[in-house]
Amino acid sequence: MSLVIYNTLSRRKEAFEPATPGYVGIYVCGPTVYSDPHLGHARGPITYDVLRRWLQHLGYKVRFVSNITDVGHLTDDADEGEDKIQKRAKLERLEPMEVAEKYMWRYFDDMRDLNVLRPDIAPRATGHIPEQIELTQRLIERGYAYERNGSVYFRAAKWPGYGRLSGKRLDELVAGARVAVREEKEDPRDWALWKAADPGHIMRWKSPWGEGYPGWHIECSAMSLKYLGENFDIHAGGIDLQFPHHECEIAQAEAAGYKFARYWMHHNHVLLNGEKMAKSTGNLVVLRELLSRHEPMVIRFYLLQSHYRSVLDFTEEGLEAARRGYTRLLDAYREARRRLEREPEGEHPGLEAALDRLEAEFTEAMNDDLGTPEAIAAFFTFLPELNKALAGRVGKRTLERAVRVFHEFGEGVLGLFPPRVLEARVGGRLLSGLVELLLELREEARRERDFARADAVRARLAELGVIVEDTPQGPKWRLEV
Numbered sequence: 252m253s254l255v256i257y258n259t260l261s262r263r264k265e266a267f268e269p270a271t272p273g274y275v276g277i278y279v280c281g282p283t284v285y286s287d288p289h290l291g292h293a294r295g296p297i298t299y300d301v302l303r304r305w306l307q308h309l310g311y312k313v314r315f316v317s318n319i320t321d322v323g324h325l326t327d328d329a330d331e332g333e334d335k336i337q338k339r340a341k342l343e344r345l346e347p348m349e350v351a352e353k354y355m356w357r358y359f360d361d362m363r364d365l366n367v368l369r370p371d372i373a374p375r376a377t378g379h380i381p382e383q384i385e386l387t388q389r390l391i392e393r394g395y396a397y398e399r400n401g402s403v404y405f406r407a408a409k410w411p412g413y414g415r416l417s418g419k420r421l422d423e424l425v426a427g428a429r430v431a432v433r434e435e436k437e438d439p440r441d442w443a444l445w446k447a448a449d450p451g452h453i454m455r456w457k458s459p460w461g462e463g464y465p466g467w468h469i470e471c472s473a474m475s476l477k478y479l480g481e482n483f484d485i486h487a488g489g490i491d492l493q494f495p496h497h498e499c500e501i502a503q504a505e506a507a508g509y510k511f512a513r514y515w516m517h518h519n520h521v522l523l524n525g526e527k528m529a530k531s532t533g534n535l536v537v538l539r540e541l542l543s544r545h546e547p548m549v550i551r552f553y554l555l556q557s558h559y560r561s562v563l564d565f566t567e568e569g570l571e572a573a574r575r576g577y578t579r580l581l582d583a584y585r586e587a588r589r590r591l592e593r594e595p596e597g598e599h600p601g602l603e604a605a606l607d608r609l610e611a612e613f614t615e616a617m618n619d620d621l622g623t624p625e626a627i628a629a630f631f632t633f634l635p636e637l638n639k640a641l642a643g644r645v646g647k648r649t650l651e652r653a654v655r656v657f658h659e660f661g662e663g664v665l666g667l668f669p670p671r672v673l674e675a676r677v678g679g680r681l682l683s684g685l686v687e688l689l690l691e692l693r694e695e696a697r698r699e700r701d702f703a704r705a706d707a708v709r710a711r712l713a714e715l716g717v718i719v720e721d722t723p724q725g726p727k728w729r730l731e732v
C-alpha cells in the first residue's frame with residue numbers, strides 16, 4: 252500500500268513516486284503579506300503540513316519550501332489597479348517594507364499557534380530579484396519574452412502548452428487589461444514578467460530594462476527552481492491559483508528549458524455564508540480573532556475533519572462540534588498517558604486488535620490522497636474500545652502502544668497534540684484556583700490550631716515558588732520571579 256495523490260495536471264489520482272528515491276521536494280505558494288490572515292489562509296498550510304509529516308512518516312526526507320510574497324502586486328490580476336502592499340502602507344502610514352514585515356510575522360505567529368511546522372526555506376520575493384531578472388532574461392533570449400517601455404512580457408501565443416493544468420484557454424487571460432498596457436503589448440494575452448515602475452512606485456529595483464519590479468508569477472517559478480531544482484516533486488496552492496498563476500508559472504519554467512513540478516496539488520476554499528473567504532471582499536473571519544477564542548488545536552482539528560479538496564463552509568456550530576470531538580480524543584489520550592505510570596505489566600488482546608485496526612485504517616486513509624476525515628474517523632472508532640479497556644486493567648505493553656499510536660499519528664502526522672495541550676494548563680485559572688484551595692485548607696488548620704500543618708503547607712508552596720504572606724485581610728500570595 253503506497254501513497255496516492257490527486258494530481259491536478261492529469262485530473263486523476265496517481266501513485267506518488269518522487270524523482271529521486273527517498274527524497275521529496277515540495278513548493279507551496281505562500282501569502283501576499285498585506286493584511287491579517289483569515290481562516291481560509293490556514294487551510295493550505297495545515298493541509299501541506301500534514302502532507303509533509305505523512306511523507307516523513309513514510310520515511311522520505313522532505314525539503315519543504317513556501318514563499319512569502321512581499322513585493323506588492325496589483326489589486327487585479329490583469330494590469331489594472333493599485334499595488335496591494337503600497338495601498339496598505341498609505342493607509343497605515345508605514346513603509347511598504349514595514350507592512351510586509353508586520354503581516355509576515357502575523358502569519359508566522361498564527362501558523363506557529365496552529366502547530367504548522369516551519370518551512371525548511373521561506374524565500375521572500377524581495378530577496379530574489381536577481382533570480383527573477385535572470386529567468387526573465389533567459390526567456391527573452393529564447394524568444395519567449397520581449398521588452399516594451401521598460402516592461403517585459405511573456406509571449407503567450409508562442410507557448411503551446413498553455414491550459415494543460417487548468418483547462419482554460421489563453422483568451423481568458425485578457426479580461427481587465429488597461430488600454431495603455433494593452434497597446435504596448437504585442438498581444439493582449441501576454442503577461443508581465445517585469446513592470447516598469449511609475450514615478451510614485453516605492454518598491455523598485457534596478458534591472459537591464461530600467462527601474463521596476465517583478466511580476467507575481469515569475470517569483471514562484473524562479474524561487475522553486477532555485478531551491479528544488481528542475482523537475483521537483485510537488486507544487487501546491489489554493490484552487491484559485493491554478494489559473495492563471497500556476498499556468499503561467501509552468502509556461503515560464505518550461506519555456507526557459509526546465510522541467511517543472513511533477514505533481515500539482517490544489518486545496519479547495521473555506522467559505523463563509525457560501526462565498527469564498529477572501530480579504531479582497533472582506534467576507535472573512537480573522538484567524539487571530541478565532542485563535543483568541545478557541546484552542547488552536549480545535550481549529551486545526553476542524554479544518555482536518557474535511558477533505559482538502561472539498562469546500563468547507565465555516566460555521567461557529569461546526570467549530571463547536573469540533574471542540575467536543577477533539578476534547579473526547581484529548582481526554583482519552585491524557586488518561587492513557589496518566590495511567591501509564593502505575594499500570595501493571597501485561598497485554599490486552601482486545602485492545603491490541605483494535606490498535607491493529609486503527610493503524611491499518613489510518614494508514615489506508617492517509618495513503619488515499621490524504622484522507623484526513625477518514626483517518627480521524629478511525630480514531631473515533633477506536634475510542635470506545637480504549638475507554639472500555641481503561642475501565643479495567645489494560646497492561647503496560649498495550650497501554651504503551653496506545654500512547655505511541657496517539658503520539659505518532661495524532662501528533663506526529665496530524666499535529667493535533669503538541670506537548671502544550673498534554674500538560675495540564677499551568678497559569679491562569681487552574682493555578683490560582685489550586686493555590687486558593689490550599690490556602691483555604693491552611694486557614695482551616697490554623698483555626699484548629701494545627702500550626703505545624705499550616706506551616707508545612709506554606710513551606711511546600713514556597714518550595715514551588717509561591718510566596719504566602721499573612722496580612723490583616725487574610726493570606727496573600729504571589730509567584731516568585
Ligand SMILES: Nc1ncnc2c1ncn2[C@@H]1O[C@H](COP(=O)(O)OP(=O)(O)OP(=O)(O)O)[C@@H](O)[C@H]1O
Pocket residue numbers: 280281282283284290291292294295488489490491492518519520521522527528529530531532
Ligand atoms: N478562502 C480560502 N480558502 C482556502 N484557501 C485560501 C482562501 N483564500 C485564500 N487562500 C489561499 O491562501 C494562499 C495565499 O493567498 P493570498 O495571500 O494570495 O490571498 P489572496 O488570494 O490575495 O487573498 P484573498 O483571496 O483572501 O482575497 C493562496 O494559496 C490562496 O489560494
Ligand SMILES: [Zn+2]
Pocket residue numbers: 279280281471488496
Ligand atoms: Zn506561487
